Every structure is written in C-alpha cells, then in structure tokens.
Amino acid sequence: MALDVHRFAVYVALHSIILSFSTLISTASGSSLTSTLGPLQPYDLLYYSGVRAYFKQEWDKAAELLEKSLASKEAMRRLRRQCHDDCLAAGTDILSKLGITSLRHYIYYIFSPVSFLTAISSLLMGRRKKSYTCYTYMLSNQPNPWCMVVDSEGGSVWDLWALDWVQKRAECVRFCVGRSVSPVGLLPVSMDIEYEFSTRNPYNFLQVVYYKLDKLQKAAAAAHTFFVANPSHLEMRNNIEKYRRMQGVTEDAFQDRELDKEMHWALYDSALLSEASSDWPMAARKWRETVNETLRQTEDCRVHCQMSPQCLPEDRGVDSADGAFEKAAVLSLSLLSCQQSCVTQVAMRPGRISAQEDFLSTQLEHQHIAQFKAGDIGGAIQTLRSLLLFYPSDTDSLSNLQLYYETLGGDTESQEKYKQPAQEIVSYVSRSLQEKKLLYFGKENLAFDFIDPDLWTPEDVVPESLRESWRAEKEKLNKKVKEEEKEEEMDDSGFYAGGPVPQVGVTITMDDEALSGTNRVVLDGVMTSKECDTILQLATAAASAGDGYRGRRSPHTPHEKFEGLTVLKAAKLAQDGMVNQSDAKLLHELGERVRTLLHSYFRSPAGLFFSFTHLVCRTAITGDQEGRLDLSHPVHVDNCLLEPETGHCWKEPPAFTHRDLSAVLYLNDNFDGGDLFFTNRDAKTVKAQVRPGCGRLVGFSSGPVNPHGVMAVTAGRRCALALWFTKEKLHRDVEREEAEALWGVGGQGVASTTEAEGKGNSPSGRSGRSKPNKERSKGRGRVTGGKDEL
Numbered sequence: 001m002a003l004d005v006h007r008f009a010v011y012v013a014l015h016s017i018i019l020s021f022s023t024l025i026s027t028a029s030g031s032s033l034t035s036t037l038g039p040l041q042p043y044d045l046l047y048y049s050g051v052r053a054y055f056k057q058e059w060d061k062a063a064e065l066l067e068k069s070l071a072s073k074e075a076m077r078r079l080r081r082q083c084h085d086d087c088l089a090a091g092t093d094i095l096s097k098l099g100i101t102s103l104r105h106y107i108y109y110i111f112s113p114v115s116f117l118t119a120i121s122s123l124l125m126g127r128r129k130k131s132y133t134c135y136t137y138m139l140s141n142q143p144n145p146w147c148m149v150v151d152s153e154g155g156s157v158w159d160l161w162a163l164d165w166v167q168k169r170a171e172c173v174r175f176c177v178g179r180s181v182s183p184v185g186l187l188p189v190s191m192d193i194e195y196e197f198s199t200r201n202p203y204n205f206l207q208v209v210y211y212k213l214d215k216l217q218k219a220a221a222a223a224h225t226f227f228v229a230n231p232s233h234l235e236m237r238n239n240i241e242k243y244r245r246m247q248g249v250t251e252d253a254f255q256d257r258e259l260d261k262e263m264h265w266a267l268y269d270s271a272l273l274s275e276a277s278s279d280w281p282m283a284a285r286k287w288r289e290t291v292n293e294t295l296r297q298t299e300d301c302r303v304h305c306q307m308s309p310q311c312l313p314e315d316r317g318v319d320s321a322d323g324a325f326e327k328a329a330v331l332s333l334s335l336l337s338c339q340q341s342c343v344t345q346v347a348m349r350p351g352r353i354s355a356q357e358d359f360l361s362t363q364l365e366h367q368h369i370a371q372f373k374a375g376d377i378g379g380a381i382q383t384l385r386s387l388l389l390f391y392p393s394d395t396d397s398l399s400n401l402q403l404y405y406e407t408l409g410g411d412t413e414s415q416e417k418y419k420q421p422a423q424e425i426v427s428y429v430s431r432s433l434q435e436k437k438l439l440y441f442g443k444e445n446l447a448f449d450f451i452d453p454d455l456w457t458p459e460d461v462v463p464e465s466l467r468e469s470w471r472a473e474k475e476k477l478n479k480k481v482k483e484e485e486k487e488e489e490m491d492d493s494g495f496y497a498g499g500p501v502p503q504v505g506v507t508i509t510m511d512d513e514a515l516s517g518t519n520r521v522v523l524d525g526v527m528t529s530k531e532c533d534t535i536l537q538l539a540t541a542a543a544s545a546g547d548g549y550r551g552r553r554s555p556h557t558p559h560e561k562f563e564g565l566t567v568l569k570a571a572k573l574a575q576d577g578m579v580n581q582s583d584a585k586l587l588h589e590l591g592e593r594v595r596t597l598l599h600s601y602f603r604s605p606a607g608l609f610f611s612f613t614h615l616v617c618r619t620a621i622t623g624d625q626e627g628r629l630d631l632s633h634p635v636h637v638d639n640c641l642l643e644p645e646t647g648h649c650w651k652e653p654p655a656f657t658h659r660d661l662s663a664v665l666y667l668n669d670n671f672d673g674g675d676l677f678f679t680n681r682d683a684k685t686v687k688a689q690v691r692p693g694c695g696r697l698v699g700f701s702s703g704p705v706n707p708h709g710v711m712a713v714t715a716g717r718r719c720a721l722a723l724w725f726t727k728e729k730l731h732r733d734v735e736r737e738e739a740e741a742l743w744g745v746g747g748q749g750v751a752s753t754t755e756a757e758g759k760g761n762s763p764s765g766r767s768g769r770s771k772p773n774k775e776r777s778k779g780r781g782r783v784t785g786g787k788d789e790l
C-alpha cells in the first residue's frame with residue numbers, strides 16, 4: 001500500500017531533522033545540563049538525594065542536588081515543549097515536501113486544532129453504523145466532528161491513516177525526548193513528588209540550606225519564592241521578616257524565582273496599577289500584553305497535557321472492561337479534558353485555591369475600556385468584538401459597541417479595519433468550542449466525566465439530553481454566587497454596634513450612621529497624650545536599636561518607609577535593655593484596653609482573642625512625593641480578597657481569613673495626608689473619612705462590609721497601633737503569649753496551631769471546579785523541612 005512507502009519516507013525524514021535537536025534543546029532551555037552533564041537526570045531522584053543530604057546536614061551537597069532537581073525539571077519542561085513543536089513542524093514540512101497533495105483531507109485533519117482527537121475518533125467511528133448517535137446526528141443534518149471523518153471517502157483506509165499519524169507523532173516525540181533524557185528520566189514521576197514541586201517545597205529546603213551556608217541573598221530568594229505559593233505559612237513569614245533585618249540582605253533578594261511561570265499575573269497586576277493611576281495608554285498596552293501572555297501560558301499548559309505521562313481516570317485504566325475503541329476514546333477525551341482544564345490552572349494565582357472565573361474575557365473587558373479611554377477607538381472596537389465571541393448577547397457590550405461606532409463617526413476606513421475580532425481570540429474560542437462539543441459527546445455517549453471550566457459555554461454546545469442537568473448546575477452556581485453576595489452585604493460577623501463604652505473619658509465620636517456603614521466606630525480619649533508620646537518614643541528607640549524596626553520601603557507604596565514593631569519584639573528589646581520595660585508593657589496593655597472597649601461596644605458574643613498586633617509607622621520619603629497618585633494603603637478588606645470589578649470578596653489565603661474585628665489606635669497627627677477612609681465594594685466611592693489623632697480608636701468588623709484604605713502620607717511620620725481580633729481561640733496570637741511568658745503575665749493560654757493548619761485546604765465555597773491538588777494532598781506523606789523556621 002502506498003501508505004507504507006510514504007510512511008517510511010516520512011520516518012527517515014523526521015529523524016534527519018531530529019538529529020539536530022540536542023544542540024537546539026540545550027540552547028533553547030537556557031540550561032547547559034544536556035550538553036555538559038550528559039542526558040537529563042530524573043528530577044525526582046535528584047530531589048530525594050537532595051532531601052537526604054539535607055537531613056544529614058550536608059549543606060553543600062543538598063544545595064547542589066536541590067538546585068539540580070529544579071533545573072532538571074525545568075529543562076524537562078522546555079525539552080518537551082521543544083519536541084512537541086518540532087515534531088509538529090517536521091510533520092507538516094515533510095508531508096508538503098513529499099508532495100502528498102492527494103492527502104488533502106488527511107493533512108487538513110491531522111493538523112487541525114483537534115487533530116489528535118479527530119484521528120482517534122476516525123479510528124473509532126470507522127464502524128459508524130454501530131453508533132446510533134452518530135447516525136441520528138447525520139439524519140438530523142447536524143454537524144458533528146465525529147461523523148465528519150467517516151463521512152469522507154476512503155472508508156476503512158481512514159483507520160490506517162489515523163493510526164499512521166498517531167504512530168508517527170508518538171515515535172517522533174519518543175525519539176526526540178529520548179535523545180536528551182536518561183532512560184530512568186523517562187519514567188513517570190510520582191504524584192507526591194509532583195505535589196512537592198507544585199507547592200514549591202524544594203525552596204523551603206533550599207532556604208534553610210542557604211541560611212546554613214551563610215548565603216543569605218539566596219536564602220531570602222528561596223524563602224520568598226516559597227512564600228508566594230504558601231502565603232499562609234507563618235514560619236516562612238517570620239523567616240522573611242528576619243531576612244529583611246539581616247546584614248547583607250538587600251531588597252532585590254526577595255525575588256520570585258518562578259516568576260516566568262506566573263508572568264501573566266505580574267502583567268495583570270501592573271495593568272491594574274496603570275488603570276488605578278488613570279494612565280490609559282499604558283493600561284491598554286499592559287492589558288494587551290496580559291492577554292497575550294495568558295494565551296501563551298495556556299498553550300504551554302496544553303502542550304504539557306500532550307507531552308507528560310498520561311493517566312486515565314481510575315475506573316477507565318488498564319484494568320477496565322473497555323475495549324480498544326473505548327479506551328482510545330477515553331484517552332483522547334482525557335487529553336482534551338486536561339487541555340480544557342488549563343483555563344482553570346492559568347487563572348489560579350500561586351497560593352490561591354480558586355481560579356478567577358472568566359479570566360480571559362475579564363482582561364478583554366479591561367482592555368477595551370482602557371483603549372477607549374486612551375482614544376484608540378478602533379482598537380477598542382476590535383477588542384470588544386473579541387469579547388463578544390465569549391458573550392455574544394451581552395447587553396452592556398453591545399451598547400458599548402454602539403457607542404464606540406458612534407464615536408468613530410464617519411471614519412469608514414477605521415470602521416472597516418476593526419470590524420473583525422482579534423484572530424488569536426477567534427482561534428481560541430473556536431478551538432475551545434470544538435473541544436467542548438467532543439467532550440460533551442463523550443459525556444453523553446461514553447460516560448466520560450467532563451467538568452466544563454468555563455461560564456461562557458453556549459447552550460447549543462451541550463447535547464439535548466444533558467441540557468437540563470447542565471442548566472440546573474449553572475443555575476445552582478449562580479444562586480450560590482448571589483447568596484454569597486447577599487450574605488456579604490448583611491455582615492454575618494456576629495457583632496452588633498451600639499454597646500456601652502466602659503472606660504471613663506472615652507467618647508463615641510462617630511457611629512455607624514456617621515460613618516455610613518455597618519459595624520464601624522470612632523472612639524476618642526482612649527490614650528492620654530503622655531501615653532502617645534511614650535509609644536512614639538518606643539517606636540523611635542526600637543528603630544535606633546536596629547532590631548525589629550529597621551525601616552523598609554512600604555509593601556504598599558514605594559513613596560513611604562514602613563516600620564513595624566510587635567509586642568514580642570518590644571518585650572525582647574526590653575529584656576536586652578534596648579528600650580524601657582515599662583514602655584513595652586504599655587504597648588501590651590493598650591491592646592487589652594482596646595479589646596475591652598471593642599468587645600463591649602460591638603456586643604461581641606463570645607471571647608475575643610488577639611490575632612495580631614503591631615505598631616506601624618509610615619514615613620513619607622522626602623523628595624519622592626511629587627505628583628503622587630497612589631495610596632499609603634490601597635483599598636482592601638481585612639479578612640478576604642476584594643475584587644472591585646465584581647464586588648466579590650474571596651475568603652481565602654493570602655487574606656487573613658480568621659480575623660473578625662479590626663482596630664487602629666492612632667498616636668499622632670503631625671503629618672500630611674494619611675486619613676483612613678471607607679469605600680463601597682467598588683473600592684472607589686468613599687463613604688467616610690477619619691483623621692488620625694492621639695488616642696483616637698477606629699474599630700470595625702473585618703469582613704466585606706468594610707472596605708477601607710489609607711490616603712498617601714506625603715510629609716512626616718504617621719504611627720498607629722493596628723490590632724486584629726479573632727473569635728476562634730485556635731487562631732489566637734501565640735507570639736503575644738510568648739511576650740506574656742517573658743513577663744510572667746497570665747495571657748490567653750498556649751496555642752500550638754498555626755494559621756497554615758486548618759485553612760490551607762479549606763474549600764472556597766464557590767464552585768467545586770477549581771481545586772486542583774486537593775485530592776493529591778489528602779493523606780499524602782508530604783516531605784517537609786521540619787526546620788523551616790530559622
């Protein structure tokens with residue numbers, strides 16, 4: 001058969017192209033591993049060896065092995081990507097070189113976006129008469145890709161074409177990867193190890209190792225990289241604080257070593273920043289970059305689905321009762337399902353447990369608004385048309401489109417030019433729809449379990465028989481979201497403002513009404529001016545003692561210096577004679593005073609425990625205030641992550657989800673700016689403003705009813721004691737108890753539970769879709785440093 005002749009020619013030609021891979025790969029990966037160390041070593045083995053060296057305290061060896069395991073994993077990822085691209089390109093190139101023009105249909109199918117599945121489906125549906133569904137589809141004249149292939153001429157030869165194509169790709173990939181990886185390195189890696197890497201645990205070990213080796217810059221970078229993906233890891237938070245205070249550690253050490261995998265988030269945040277400062281041309285550019293990078297990351301993730309070892313669902317694996325065709329179908333559907341799930345993976349920030357819904361369409365929404373505001377009407381129209389591919393009948397988008405066309409006026413040339421949506425979005429949406437059709441077909445006919453990651457999926461993609469349950473599911477999701485929104489409006493914190501104020505001399509200056517909100521209060525006279533001076537002096541003394549109080553640039557704005565002192569640090573400084581014992585004790589006692597006042601005023605139902613206390617000073621950096629547009633502390637909610645566009649507040653890390661009541665006790669007013677303000681959920685509409693002053697206490701419930709921020713401090717130093725309380729004993733502040741133990745004062749009792757425990761894997765309460773790793777982490781013996789606190 002002619003097929004075999006071509007097949008042989010293609011194989012030889014593929015190999016000759018692949019022979020030049022090894023140099024290509026080592027250059028492309030940016031790693032010298034393959035060229036200098038021979039084939040890539042298995043990263044799981046390197047990791048195990050590194051961890052073993054760690055526990056033997058062989059620090060040099062541990063550092064080398066752990067670094068190698070990270071580099072090897074990365075090189076493997078790049079190699080797979082490279083092999084994927086080259087095998088695809090080589091296939092297309094060779095077929096056209098061979099002049100296989102009579103294979104027009106064949107080429108069309110194998111290189112179309114759903115080529116793999118189409119190939120498999122042609123294998124399966126070669127016996128079309130057995131498929132009732134396919135048959136009825138044909139009768140009803142509905143297009144169905146499964147049936148299209150069989151419909152073409154060629155009958156059973158298609159089976160062989162498809163198998164031929166699958167084999168060639170498989171062989172090309174195997175040859176390409178095999179050239180650069182040792183045979184052991186080709187074996188699949190255990191889920192535990194994958195989990196270790198996905199949670200960035202190698203960096204946890206590395207930070208200790210580098211600390212032991214006195215390589216502090218590297219230790220700080222490793223600590224920061226780990227912390228980005230584990231924001232509720234208390235020990236690492238403390239370590240980072242310690243690194244910040246160490247000699248020889250500069251600010252630029254705190255870099256995320258995995259940033260290139262999260263570049264779309266960095267761009268996303270900088271686009272939001274440009275928007276916040278109304279720099280529309282910059283915002284439009286940044287949003288375009290974010291969209292491009294999101295598409296790139298999605299592609300990368302999809303390639304990974306094809307190139308990494310495949311697992312079938314547990315009940316459909318090697319031991320299942322499925323025959324060859326069903327197995328092939330399940331494999332191909334698993335691949336498509338994996339590729340679809342990339343939407344969720346890319347939309348998940350590191351360290352978060354839920355993905356951002358409608359991630360790509362949200363970016364397009366921002367982009368067209370930024371383009372419009374920047375005066376690029378044509379661009380705005382094009383982006384809006386791209387957005388309409390997701391939600392074609394969205395009334396806001398349609399009326400915006402109308403507005404944009406009116407603004408463009410009679411400029412017919414531009415109107416013509418921007419009529420079409422962006423090509424990459426067209427391809428993205430149509431590919432996704434084709435995949436969904438196949439997946440829903442598999443769900444309907446082959447009992448394949450598919451969870452659609454998108455909210456925008458149009459109803460006609462879903463087969464009739466599944467529509468009812470699909471609609472019900474969607475309805476349930478929408479109801480849940482609405483209920484959550486309603487609950488947030490109501491403030492279910494269990495606090496009820498308006499109780500008595502049990503301290504002589506303390507007055508209620510502003511209540512809920514004056515502050516236009518719920519569970520908010522301003523009290524005056526909580527401290528005397530002498531006490532304010534004492535605490536301000538303590539701040540200065542701690543700063544000059546150089547411990548626990550060295551000013552760094554603010555985490556919120558580069559235009560201010562930010563200094564923080566906890567009760568425990570103050571107690572330790574007092575012990576070392578660096579500050580007055582009585583001043584440190586006053587700091588502690590003020591916390592008790594605030595707790596008593598707010599517990600009573602908010603009629604708190606249960607005990608109120610300290611969650612965190614720190615004395616914070618924000619100092620304007622002289623000469624760096626010109627034309628400032630930012631805030632000292634951007635608008636936020638204390639116990640959840642506010643999403644101003646939707647008004648939703650995500651109760652998940654890195655927010656301090658267990659904080660229930662917030663308090664700020666102000667110490668001075670001799671600075672410019674720095675007012676506290678409350679806003680609506682849009683983070684824009686200011687509802688109330690409070691000027692700080694000595695002895696003024698602001699208290700409010702920490703949830704979504706109280707978004708707030710701090711105006712820029714443009715001159716001088718603003719100091720305040722910030723406190724948060726929790727109703728859960730489990731989450732009480734153990735550091736405070738340590739300080740009390742130093743003084744021999746009775747505290748809240750001893751707790752041993754960290755923030756990380758108990759909430760790291762808590763469900764988000766949104767949809768059940770976006771929780772990868774949850775299953776994996778369940779009951780698995782995770783390797784941990786055990787010594788991760790310095």
Ligand SMILES: O=C(O)CCC(=O)C(=O)O
Pocket residue numbers: 633638664675676708709710720722
């Ligand atoms: O300092 C203030 O007025 C408020 C600070 C604040 O909101 C916070 O630290 O979460």
Ligand SMILES: [Fe+2]
Pocket residue numbers: 636637638662708
């Ligand atoms: Fe706050």
